[in-house]
Amino acid sequence: MKVVKFGGSSLATGEQFDKVVNIIRADPERQVIVTSAPGKRNKADVKVTDLLIQYAQQVLAQQDFSTTVAQITNRYQDISDHFALPATTLQTITHKLGALATTTFADDDHLMADFKAHGELLNAILLAAVLNEQAIPAKFLDPRDAGFLVDGEPNNADVLDETYLNLSHLSLSGARIVFPGFFGYSPSGDIYTFTRGGSDITGAILSRGFKADLYENFTDVDAIYTVDNHIVPHPAVISKMSYREMRELSYAGFSVFQDEAIIPAVQGQVPVNVKNTNNPTAPGTLIVPEQFLFNPANPITGIACSDRFSALYLHRYLLNKEIGFTLKLLEIFQRYGISYEHMPSGIDDLTIIFDQSKLDSATIKALCHDIRETLKPDYLEWIDDYAIIMVVGEGIAHTVDTMGKVIDSLTQHGIAIQMINQGASRISIMIGTQRKDAAAAVRHIYDTFFVKSEV
Template sequence: MKVVKFGGSSLATGQQVNKVVNIIKADPDRQVIVTSAPGKRFKGDTKVTDLLIQYATQVQQQTDYQPTVQAILARYQAISDYFELPADTLNQIQAKLTGLATTTFTDADHQLAAFKAHGEWLNAILIAAVLTHQGISAKFMDPKTAGIRVSGQPNDADILPETYTNLAQLHAGDTRLVFPGFFGYTPQGSLFTFARGGSDITGAILSRGFSADLYENFTDVDAIYAANNHVVDHPAIIQKMSYREMRELSYAGFSVFQDEAIIPAVQGQVPVNVKNTNNPEAPGTLIVPSQFVFNPACPITGIASSNRFSALYLHRYLLNKEVGFTLKLLEIFQRYNISYEHMPSGIDDLTIIFDRSKLDEATIKHLCADVRKTLAPDYMEWIDDYAIIMVVGEGIAHNVDTIGKVIDSLTENNIAIHMINQGASRISIMLGVQAGDADNAVRQIYQTFFQPSEVTTHD
């Protein structure tokens, strides 16, 4: 049995949904379907989720929201018209959409979560109706009834273990089960959305809950590439990679998955196949447990970079002799509720690397003042011009010269390395460079390990 998730671009128009119908028809094992909200139809278009956020804001501010409601409804109307669905489906969608404006919520956060979730919710209702109209037995599955239970915050949900017990009691049989992605319900009955990679997370949760043989994630790309194709021309396709490799690469910017999105599938040991809705016959990229990856043909599977980082550099003579220095520093972070990403150090130096997207200017200013007052470093500098590059591959652990080749590829091209770290797993090499050097660094590393048109695979 397969769980199949379709992204927003795959469900943006009637023509795209027709491709989805054909994909589902082509394989009877595709029994559990996960929908995203309709995405962009063209450059400059607005996603339905963004329209729903706008709708929520207008309701909160008591401004005219009717044009926004009509714009959202028109997206579902266009798909309904394409398949010539009976009016009752769109009437149901319209009633749920307009009813949001008069529903009472606990607070603004709960309201926003409910509004956002309706992009997926309404699309699942619509896709179930389309499949039924096309002669495929299908049923809309309400996450509340199905038992998808969450905790956390209204717009940052965490899945509860009881979800998997609940899902294990469901059976698809000959009927396709159509789930909306992105949200679940607390035990108290409140709707909470996942913060990142929402529909991907739902697909991974269902894959584990149903003990699926495969989780197919349909997007708008043929596969995952060994490097960003906006940085490297025609990068190699990765045919197979391990969960660990995917996680490491996602951390530094691989955009196919958010790094947390496939954790439930990892926990359930369910392989994930990334495929293209527009080219479903392409094999895509298979993500598998690491124990199924043998004899890597190339030590490097992929290279990713991200400029979202900043660093705080501290210098203090005999820092390594001062007991409690790092503890005092961490206590400052705790007061500001800040987590750090990495902390490479020397005998007199310490660099703390942060995810810049989680900090604002005021917090940085107060944090630096507190560090200076409490620790009195000889020299301190906040560095915004910082990027992290991840060089990842199961084969790195089995090739002692890989790290040397990576370093040589950068130094020979006059790219300074500000930080280097190899994790205990030995499948990744992390490099810190200036943000302006990041793209060139990726290109140089790629050229060192890959030949043109080479395909990255594991035998």
């Protein structure tokens, strides 16, 4: 049995629905289908989720929302008309959409979560109707009826373990199940959404809960590439990779999955196949649980970079002999509610790397002040100009010269390395550079391991 998730671009128009229907029809093993909300039809278009957020904001501000509701309705109307569905389907969608404005919610966060979730909810209802109209027996399954339970915050949900037990009791025989992504229900019955892109998370949860043989994630790309194609044109395709390679690369900017999206599939040991709705016969990229999968001919699987980081550099003589220095530093972070990403150190030096998107200038200023007052460093510098490059591959752990080749590829082109670290798993090498050098660094590393290896 396969769980299949379709992204927003795959479900944006009637023509795209045609492709989805053909993909589902082509394989009877595709028994559980997870929907996203309709995405953009073109670059100037607006996603339905963004229209629903606008609708919610207008309701909260007591503004006229009729135009926004009409825009949302028209998106589903166009798809319904494409398949000449009975009027009852759109009536159901219209009723649910209109009822949002008159529903009482516990607070604004609960309202926003409920509104946002309806993009996926309504699209699942619509896809089930389309499949039945196309002689593919299907039924819409509401997460409430499936026992898909979550907790956390209304707009940042976490799945409850009870969900997996509930899913294991559901029968998958007969009609295909169409399941809306992105949200679940709290134990009190409120809709909670995952973070944006949460339909990937839903698909992974269902894959684990139903003990699927494969989780197919259909997007608008043929495969996962070894590097961002905006940095290296026409990069090599990754045909197969391990879960932990995917996690390492996602952390540094790979955008196919959010970092946490794949975790339920990892826990359930379910292989994930990333495929293209617009080219479904392409093999795509297979993400597998084997932890020691590697290509002896090329130890590198992928290269990713991100410039969302900042660093705090501390220098103090005899730092290595001072007991409790790091503890005091961590206590300061705790007071500010700050987590750090990495902390490479030397005998007199310490660099702490942060996700800059989680900090503001006032917090940074206050944080540096408290560190100076408490720890009395000889030198302290906050570095905003920081990018991190991740070189990832299971084969790194099995070769002795990979680190040297990475360093040579940068130093030979005059790129300064501000930090370099190999993780305990030995499958990734982390490099810190100035932001202006990040793209060039990725290109030079790619040329060393992929272009030259192909000659």
